[in-house]
Amino acid sequence: MLYRGKKIVVEERGGRPQLSIDGKPITTVNTNGAYRAAGFVFSPSDTQVELAKKMIDYQIALEGRP
Numbered sequence: 818m819l820y821r822g823k824k825i826v827v828e829e830r831g832g833r834p835q836l837s838i839d840g841k842p843i844t845t846v847n848t849n850g851a852y853r854a855a856g857f858v859f860s861p862s863d864t865q866v867e868l869a870k871k872m873i874d875y876q877i878a879l880e881g882r883p
Contacts, residue, residue, distance in 0.1 A: 821877060823838055825838055825873075838873065843868075843872070844856070848861070852868045854868055
């Protein structure tokens, strides 16, 4: 799916869902039913797609884009 010009993909790899944004794999962990990105401080998300959207919004905010 596309979100704000970035391609979000969640696909099965090794029996686990793997998140990528624009082809870059994002290591995620699922703790107590919430996804978090390893190495990043973001609020827990119910799905990997929601987590990716938060990460994209944050990056856009850092760049000063609307």
